[in-house]
Amino acid sequence: MSKTRNTENQFTFDLDEALDLEKKAPAAPVHGSGSPGNNSLALNQTETVLELLDHWQQAGWIRPLDVRFARLIQDLSEEQGDAPQPLVLLLAALTSHQVGRGHVCVDLATLLADADSTLSLPPEEPNGTSSFAGPTTGDASQTGPGELLARVSTQECLSALGNALAVSDGSHTTPLVLNGTRLYLRRFWRYEQQIAAGILQRLAQPSTLADPASPAAVTLSEALEVLFKPQNSVGSPVDYQKLACALAARNRFAVITGGPGTGKTTTVVNLLAALQSVAGESTEREGRKYRIRLAAPTGKAAARLNESIGGAVSRLPLAQLPGQVTLADIPTKVTTLHRLLGSRPDTRKFRHNRDNPLLVDILVIDEASMVDLDLMASVFDALPANAQLILLGDKDQLASVDAGAVLGELCQRAPDGHYQPATVQWLQAITGTDIPIALQDTEGQPLDQAVAMLRKSYRFAEGSGIRQLAEAVNTNALNANTLQQARNAEFEDVIWLNGRNKKPSLEDTQALICGHAGSGSPQAFSNNGEGRIDDNGQPLSPPVGYRHYLSLMQNHNLDSNSTTEQWDELAKSVLQAFSDFQVLCALRRGPWGVEGLNELIAHHLLGQGLIPRAEGWYAGRPVLITGNDYNLGLMNGDVGITFSLPWGAGSQNTQNSGDSPQTVLRVAFPASDGSGAIRWISPSRLQQLETVYAMTVHKSQGSEFNHTCLVLPDRLSPVLTKELVYTGITRAKNWFSLITGDTSVFSESVGQRVVRASGLASVLA
Ligand SMILES: Nc1ncnc2c1ncn2[C@@H]1O[C@H](COP(=O)(O)OP(=O)(O)OP(=O)(O)O)[C@@H](O)[C@H]1O
16 A cells, blocks of 8 residues: 655644654553553554553653654544554654664664564663563563564564655655664654765865875875874884874864874864964965864863863974964864854754854864764754864764764774775875775775774873773773783772672672772772873872862861962862762662762761761762753763852852851852863752762763772673773773672673664765
8 A cells, every 4th residue: 555645744743843852741641551452463453552652651661752752643643644553653652762762763673683672671770660570471561562573574564664654755744754674753864864964065075185286285294294203103104193184184074083092182183283284375265274163062071172182282383384373273272062052041953053054164073972963963054064074082982872873883984994095095195104905995985085093092001901901892802811910900000899709799899889989999009009100200199089089178278268269279179189080880770870879978978077968968069960051051061069168258149058157058160161260159059960979981971080980780781881881991091990799790791782773874875
């Protein structure tokens, strides 16, 4: 049966508004409670499927929003005179469920091959209250999606979807889009198309640098010669930073990926200097320099780039560059993407879009692995068609919290280069570097020609345990020897605190976590963590725990006579000291999750006399902002510390907390502009926050801590993956400690991968 449409645009209302996933969906009404019958019936009757969805929602398996979406499809279809097959409603709800889990779409073939694990059902951490037990036989009200889909074929799904008015290939405004075997919510399909079009359009633009003999290309080559000294290549025949610079300069769209300390920041600063050099020499541009903006997805990531970029820019050999490049030509101020795009309260629509594009020639986005599909689509929407976009990030880190894995997908083929002969010849001519055969490919795709991977870490020495462990995890090369070294504290910078005890008791582990969180256990590291030197030959301070910042808070001599500047200075040093240590964990709930660990650690610190209480607001409480607050200028991911201030100090608008007649509580946050200033905010004004003695690895992305402790639970869950462990380890700058509820969980986690369903890579191929 072929579907007939009354009009070209039968779903004429604003679909995005109706299906806005970020709006609070009212709980779907639960209809009936009788048994829907057996499985074969279940997929024959619409009401039966809807009842099943209600049961799954009640059990916390799927969200109210997912059920609402299926019901919406049914209602809209009926308005159009169509009765969608129950299978379509089921697939609609499951697609919505998958988007909630970070996937961009559902691949039907993958879904049908193993529905329960594709959908991650039953969930690890159910949020419902029902005692729904999961799949059983007999009573279909207890049937799970796996059981329900077990006898359905891909062809049946395609046929049901093909006959539904609510589904199209994207050429009609339908709530669902089917592309091959990939089923999308329309909004996410549109984002993917928008991003792909933005990339392809830029890759197709002719480059003024394409001819190596052109004046612009010659300037680029000269600039790279100045910026990259031959000694960079010592120990490695290829200077990948130089290659990355050249590739990114040549394309209107480019990606530079690399692990921690491989020189992404250094490379991009050199790239910007080289591009300004080319602009300075250009007769076409009449010497006008490019307007460049730097952005990162979170305030924390922006602040970190702010810190590192200034130093890199100040080291540039500007005087030797062609084109009269000055310090003012290279920006050092990094903003958040939301601020750059102009976010507005209560809407996801930004001030800058295709009708009001950004005034920018080159946009650099750092920590791009954290940018989700929605935000990346907004970036392309706001970027002028001829503006250059450069993405920086570590492709192996966890993907964004919301749907999509854009950077990971763009970099899928990066390890093997896939550079076409024309690219190879051009790179050789511009950089004077021979491109390894292993990176050449006559069949390379256009996107490959714009992706560069940095391969040498400059931050970690060869023998660094953090480096070896991270590499082993990332390349699936974790072997008994590396594990043994970690267990026996044979690395200078890594300890596995209970690595020799396969299954320690929960009580023992909790005591260990508490003690470690307080002191940082320097004695557990080889040589008590002493004797190491940093890049500049200065002694590295030994690993610390939370006692470090809390002691600073307790042992100052400021009082009501001290100035605001003095309190600001104290807050800066306390915030700095707090960032010297962080406990990370994988889960949110339970004894191994953020909630349990925060409580545990707070009670331990209270027992040690380091904080005055363990609940509510108190001096010393560290907090993590969990949602953007534009009125206060706070961004998701910002960290602040609570101080008890003498009446009148630190803030103009102090109000007595009632805590004591002489003091008020204020939370100190670093200013988001990278100025190093402190903002004092009353706790009562803070809306979305949590205590942050423990932080999820997800939230830690874009941050780095001098000493990082990763806590893994006592059993495997789908959340524990290679990407999570790698991201956790690479948050450590100098010291890394591991505590596990069961030693095997570490290796088993590394065996699990995050695979997000998406079609971006195939659209770009
Ligand atoms: N080619 C190089 N030669 C020597 N040192 C370098 C080189 N490139 C980078 N470095 C040094 O290595 C360190 C890390 O560099 P950089 O901050 O650029 O790396 P990154 O990849 O941006 O790091 P992150 O993981 O923090 O994002 C810095 O101290 C930098 O000065």
